[in-house]
Each structure stands twice: as C-alpha cells, then as structure tokens.
Amino acid sequence: MSSLHPTATSFSDFNLNPSLLQALDEVGYKEPSPIQAQSIPLLLDGRDLIGQAQTGTGKTAAFALPILSQIDPSAQHPQVLILAPTRELAIQVSDNFSRYAMHMKQFRIATIYGGQSYTIQMKQLRNAPSVIVGTPGRVIDHINRGTIDLSNITHFVLDEADEMLKMGFIDDVELIINKTPKDRQTILFSATMPAPIQKIAQKHQNNPARITIQAKTxxxxxxxxxxxxxxxxxxxxxxxxxxxxxxxDGVIIFVRTKVTTLTVADQLRDLGYHTSPLNGEMEQKQREKTVEALKSGKFNIIVATDVAARGLDVSRISHVINYDMPHNIDAYIHRIGRTGRAGREGKAILFCTRGDAYKLKTLERVIKQQISLMELPSFELVRKNQIAKIKQKITDVLAGKADQIFENLIKEYCQENEISELAVASALAQIQFSNKISNFNAKVNKANKEFAPSSFQDNRGFRREDREGRGQEEGERSSKPYGKRFRKDLDLSPYRIEVGRTHGVSPGNIVGAIANEISLDSEYIGDIKIFQDYSVVELPSQLPTKALQTLEKVWVAGSKLSISRYTGNREQSEGAPRSEKPKRDHKKVRSRDMKDKGKRRDRSVDKQPTSFA
Structure with missing residues (x-):
C-alpha cells in the first residue's frame, strides 16, 4: 500500500515512527516543506530517489525522517551511510539525525571526518552505530583500515552530490558505493545535475523517483x-x-582569506564587539566551540571564510555581510543562505568596489532578483545610535537593585573634591564608553572623505566610467577572476605525494583531498604535476606541521598521500624517465594530464559554478 500523501499538511499525515513525531513537535517542526512532503512518502515506500533542491529547504529531514522510521536501532551493525562533501555538513547532518532520534531508544550515530581524532571515531564505530555520516576521504581511510563494515547497509545517501564533484570526490564515492550491498536504498540530493552525477544515478540507482523543487529565485x-x-x-x-x-542579532561577516578573518575580528574586538574568527586553519575543536558560542549568544559576530562556514546552521543569524566579493555565484547563494532560514527574515549586504558593477549585474541575472542599493549610515545616525545604547544601559542598571557601595563612593568623591554629581557621572561615562566612541570617531572622520557621493549614481550605483573600466583595480586584473585565477603573490613550495598515473589519480582528486582534510582554500594550492608513481603539488611554504601530519595519513585513489617536501632536480620535475614507464600506451593519460594541468578541477566536471566573469 502506498504511503504517498502529495497534499500532506502535517508530519502526522505520514507513517512516521511516533517517537519522531514527538521530537518534531518539540523542535517546532509543524508543516513539511515541499521537498519533505514529496520525498518522505516515496522513501517510506522504499523507492530510490533523486532530489534537486536549494540549500535551506529542509532536505536533511526529507531523507532522515523516513530512514529513521525504517531502521532497527537494536541491530549491532551500521544500516545507514550518508556521505557529505565537508566536515561542517557532516556534523550538521549528524546533529539533525540526533535531534530527530532523541526519543529512539538504543539509537547510535557515528560522525567521521578529517581533522578529528581517530580515537574518537574508533570508539563511535566500535559502538555499532545505526547511522554513519562521513566525508569520503575519511570513510575510505576507515575502509582501508578495516574499521568500518558496510556489508549490512540498507540506506545510502549522497548529499550535495554536485559539491562532491567539484571537490574531486567522485572516484572516492564510486569506491564507497561498491562496498555496499546492491539491494540498498540509494538517495541522491544535488542542487544541480551535471553529467557525471547523472551517470552515478544511472549506474547505482534502481528506477529512482525524481523530485525537483523549483524556486522563483x-x-x-x-x-x-x-x-x-x-x-x-x-x-x-x-x-x-x-x-x-x-x-x-547574530552576524556572519564573510571574507576571502584566513588572514582577513583574524584582522577584521581583531579590529572589531578593539571596538568592543563580541566576535571571533572562523577559518579552516583553526583546530576542529576550536571551530566547533566558536559555532556553539555563536549559537548561545556568547559571540554575536563571527568573521568567516567560505570553507569554514560550509553547512553552518545557526537560527539566530539576522545578517550576512559579504565583506569580500565571493569567488562565484554559488558561493554567494550559500553565504546568504545562512540567514532567513526556517521562515525567519534575514538581511544580506554585499560590499562592492568600483570594478564590481558587471559582477553585480551577472549575480542579479542568475538569481533572478534585483539587489537594491543601500544608503550608507551617516556619522550623525551612528552617533545617535551610540548615545541611545548608552542611555539604555544606564536605564537597565537603574531598573535593578542599587548598589550602596557605588552610591557612597560618588557622595564621598563629590564632598572631598567639591564637585557636582553630574561632573562625576560624565567622567564615569567617559571611562566606560569613550574608548569605543573615540576610536570609531577617529576612524570615521578620516574615512568620511573616502565615501564619494559620485559612487552612488545611476540605477546600479556605479558611474559609467566604473562600468567601462571594470576589473582594472588592484586584485581585479584578470578578466575571469572567479574560479579561473590563482594568486601569484603567495609563497609556495613543491611537495611530493606518493600517488601518480599508475594509481589513476587526477588533479581534482588531489585538490579535493587536500582542501577538505585540512580546510585549505583553493587559492593556496598551486600547480599540480602528475608523474608515473608520484605527483608534485605546490602548497604554502609555511604549511603547519599538524597539517602535514594530517595529510600524511590521507588516502587518495586507494593510496596514502605520504606527503613530503619535494627536493627533486629539474629532470625529475619535467617527467618520469622512460625506463620507468609501463609498456602499455599512456597517450590518453598524458593527454588528459596536460589538459587538466593548472586547472585543479576534477576532469569530469562539465559545469563549474557560475562565474561572475
């Protein structure tokens, strides 16, 4: 009997486990979203599924709820495997599963990803989890170690499949799928459906149902x-x-580099804001503590890079500020998707420089929505708001119980110095608030001349000469800077990794593994040269020891990277000696490598994120 309810208006309309309905009621889920309303009945019927929906639509619940309704928590083996492209998304999916299953007795879940202690992960896996959520690289690592058993998997989920493709994980995904039983239920979610993803669906799914949630923007x-x-x-x-x-309320400020997260966060702290950086070079525990501090209100502002904020889900985010232009439009959509979630209203502000007019027009065309010009708050309005906040603090203190110690202190001081209480109050206000106001005033007074009114002309906020001269400012000289350009000013050094042509490795595999395992932004990865049994990749010269130690243990194309500093001579760099080459024909392989050289993308990617160029 079919459980399809195309017009479901409540989660109780579905044949879900009663303990899940209790949890949903407690977390405030009232009405299923479109992706949930269509997916849940199909998955409860055992169908394979291909789902296309943008971020923030509730797709995790769309597959988590029917899966949780069908598993046996008392079983002593994993039944569900979910692959996510990044550790942040893996953690988020795991958190959601745990929240939904809070009333399911004996339910256990393991979350495995690069950057976390193996000891923690081994303990979780030995506990016979019902569900495993992980990133491809670390899952393969555990497969090779023999510490993960996929022989009893009944449900396999590939979340954000197109992101897997972009990060070069498709070969790893294939390897993992092949370790699971063929009669499993296979669920694939992807924002887009490029040809390689369609190929995976055709190969590994059985007559899948297809759901596409169309959005006006x-x-x-x-x-x-x-x-x-x-x-x-x-x-x-x-x-x-x-x-x-x-x-x-909560604010995320997006910047491009780790250095900028530190600089901006330090400057904001100097002005008295409760803020913290969030970047890929922070240890995982510290990143998790930072996110928890933002959720709890200990921090109101975080300054983050795109990689570090991937999968971040904090309901109190009211504002997203794009301090630096994102690398591409997909990144912009993901950034602003951190606010306005679950029906709440949010605000996204984009900082543009004079050369960005064409990028803004491209952005509006793709998202099918006009972004309106914001008037910069005046210095007078800032001062007015600062004074209002000070008055409110005074009111809040006076509304509480008076402290006799301070009252006596003021009286004594006034008598001893023959001065009015008003003068003393003014002096105390200066002690408390002058640092922030004076620092801000000094910065703004200096900057007022720089905010030229002529920058806000015509209907897009740019002057004609700005449009004609786009891309000519410092840092914008490449005609195709997003996803196509790499920084030339970085201090890079060659590193050797022990995977090469004979292992079937591609540049995309290498970039995906390095970027995900140590959260290194792609702009810090230089040229990649693939030889017969090893490869050479350019990475920052001052790569931290912990990062090197992590990469030594990473598996790519079925082999460990075993990274080390490259000290080979020029001849070695140009190519492997003829005597080392197998007798079989490598023309196709060499052609592929030359084609991929410098692009640092998986060769199977036939559609990159929409560029601003």
Missing amino acids: ATASTIAQKYLVLKEGTKFDALVRILETEPT
Whole structure:
C-alpha cells in the first residue's frame, strides 16, 4: 500500500515512527516543506530517489525522517551511510539525525571526518552505530583500515552530490558505493545535475523517483538583499557603521582569506564587539566551540571564510555581510543562505568596489532578483545610535537593585573634591564608553572623505566610467577572476605525494583531498604535476606541521598521500624517465594530464559554478 500523501499538511499525515513525531513537535517542526512532503512518502515506500533542491529547504529531514522510521536501532551493525562533501555538513547532518532520534531508544550515530581524532571515531564505530555520516576521504581511510563494515547497509545517501564533484570526490564515492550491498536504498540530493552525477544515478540507482523543487529565485524570499559601493580602504569603516545602526542579532561577516578573518575580528574586538574568527586553519575543536558560542549568544559576530562556514546552521543569524566579493555565484547563494532560514527574515549586504558593477549585474541575472542599493549610515545616525545604547544601559542598571557601595563612593568623591554629581557621572561615562566612541570617531572622520557621493549614481550605483573600466583595480586584473585565477603573490613550495598515473589519480582528486582534510582554500594550492608513481603539488611554504601530519595519513585513489617536501632536480620535475614507464600506451593519460594541468578541477566536471566573469 502506498504511503504517498502529495497534499500532506502535517508530519502526522505520514507513517512516521511516533517517537519522531514527538521530537518534531518539540523542535517546532509543524508543516513539511515541499521537498519533505514529496520525498518522505516515496522513501517510506522504499523507492530510490533523486532530489534537486536549494540549500535551506529542509532536505536533511526529507531523507532522515523516513530512514529513521525504517531502521532497527537494536541491530549491532551500521544500516545507514550518508556521505557529505565537508566536515561542517557532516556534523550538521549528524546533529539533525540526533535531534530527530532523541526519543529512539538504543539509537547510535557515528560522525567521521578529517581533522578529528581517530580515537574518537574508533570508539563511535566500535559502538555499532545505526547511522554513519562521513566525508569520503575519511570513510575510505576507515575502509582501508578495516574499521568500518558496510556489508549490512540498507540506506545510502549522497548529499550535495554536485559539491562532491567539484571537490574531486567522485572516484572516492564510486569506491564507497561498491562496498555496499546492491539491494540498498540509494538517495541522491544535488542542487544541480551535471553529467557525471547523472551517470552515478544511472549506474547505482534502481528506477529512482525524481523530485525537483523549483524556486522563483536561487535565494530565499525571506532574505532582503542590499549592496554598497565602497573604495577598498573604507570597507571596515562601512562595516562598523552598519553594525552600529542595524538591529542585529547574530552576524556572519564573510571574507576571502584566513588572514582577513583574524584582522577584521581583531579590529572589531578593539571596538568592543563580541566576535571571533572562523577559518579552516583553526583546530576542529576550536571551530566547533566558536559555532556553539555563536549559537548561545556568547559571540554575536563571527568573521568567516567560505570553507569554514560550509553547512553552518545557526537560527539566530539576522545578517550576512559579504565583506569580500565571493569567488562565484554559488558561493554567494550559500553565504546568504545562512540567514532567513526556517521562515525567519534575514538581511544580506554585499560590499562592492568600483570594478564590481558587471559582477553585480551577472549575480542579479542568475538569481533572478534585483539587489537594491543601500544608503550608507551617516556619522550623525551612528552617533545617535551610540548615545541611545548608552542611555539604555544606564536605564537597565537603574531598573535593578542599587548598589550602596557605588552610591557612597560618588557622595564621598563629590564632598572631598567639591564637585557636582553630574561632573562625576560624565567622567564615569567617559571611562566606560569613550574608548569605543573615540576610536570609531577617529576612524570615521578620516574615512568620511573616502565615501564619494559620485559612487552612488545611476540605477546600479556605479558611474559609467566604473562600468567601462571594470576589473582594472588592484586584485581585479584578470578578466575571469572567479574560479579561473590563482594568486601569484603567495609563497609556495613543491611537495611530493606518493600517488601518480599508475594509481589513476587526477588533479581534482588531489585538490579535493587536500582542501577538505585540512580546510585549505583553493587559492593556496598551486600547480599540480602528475608523474608515473608520484605527483608534485605546490602548497604554502609555511604549511603547519599538524597539517602535514594530517595529510600524511590521507588516502587518495586507494593510496596514502605520504606527503613530503619535494627536493627533486629539474629532470625529475619535467617527467618520469622512460625506463620507468609501463609498456602499455599512456597517450590518453598524458593527454588528459596536460589538459587538466593548472586547472585543479576534477576532469569530469562539465559545469563549474557560475562565474561572475
């Protein structure tokens, strides 16, 4: 009997485990989203599924709820395997499963990803989890170690499959799928369906149902999108003006590099804001603590890179500020998707420089939505808001119980110095608040001249000469800078890894493994040269020892990277000696390598994220 309920208006309309319904009620889930309403009945019927939906639509619950309704928590072996492209998404999926299963007795889950202690993961796996959520590299590592058993998997989920493709994990995904039983239920979710993903579906799924959630725009309607046109040196001052005047709750400020997360966070702390950086070079425990601090309100602001914030789900985020332009439009959509979630309203602000007019137009065309010009808050408005906040703090203190010690202190001081209480109150206010106000005033007074009114002309906020001269400012000289350009000013050194042509490795495999395992932004990965039984990749010269230790243990194309600094001579760098080459024909392989050289993308990618170029 079919359990299909195409017009379901409540989770109770589905044949879900009663303990799940109890949990959903407690976490406030009332009405299924479109992807949930269509997916849950099909998955309860045992169908394989291909789902296309944008981030923030509730797709995790769409597959988690029917899976949890069908597994046996008392079984002493894993029944569910979920692959996610990044550790952040893996953690988020695991958290959601645990939340939904909070009333399921004996339910256990293991979350395995690079950067976490093997001791923790081994303990979870020995506990016979019902569900395993992991990133491809670490799952393969455990397969090779013999510490994970996939022989009894009944449900396999590939989440954000297109992201797997972009990061070069498709070969790893194939290897993992082949370790699971053929009669499993296979569920695939992907925002887009490029040819390699369709090929995986055809090969590994059995007559899958297809669901596509069409959206009028690629961004949620609950997000108000604004942009500002600024000179490069005035972005921080504009940021502070916004923070001082916008009614914010939680704020994520997106920047491009780890260094900028540290710089901006330090500057904000100097002005008294409760903030923290969040970047890929932070230890995993510290990153998790930072996210928890944001959720709890200990921090109100985090300054993050795209990689570090992948999969971040914090309901109190009211504002996303794109301090630096994202690398591509997919990144923009993901960034602003951190706010306006679950029906809440949010605001996304994009900082543009004079050369970004064409990028803004491209962005609007792709998301099918106009981004409106935001008026920069004036210095007078900032001052007014600062004074209002000080008054409110005074009111809050006076509303509480008076402290006799401080009252006596003021009286004594006034009598001893023959001065009015008003003068003493003013002096105390200066002690408490002058640091923030004076520092801000000094910065703003200096920056006021830089905010040229002429930058806010015509209907897109850019002057004609700005449009004609786009891309000519420093850092924007490449005609195709997003996803196509690599920084030339980085101090890179060659490193040798022990996988090469004979292992069937591609540049995409190498980039995906390195980027995911140590959260290294792609701009820090240089040229990749693949030889017969090893490869040479350019990475930052000062790569931390912990990062090297992590990469030594990473598996790619069925072999350990075993990374080390490369000290070979020029002849070795140019290619392997003829005597080392197998007798079989390698023309196709060499042709492929030359084609891939420098692109640092998986060769199977036939559709890259939409570029601004």
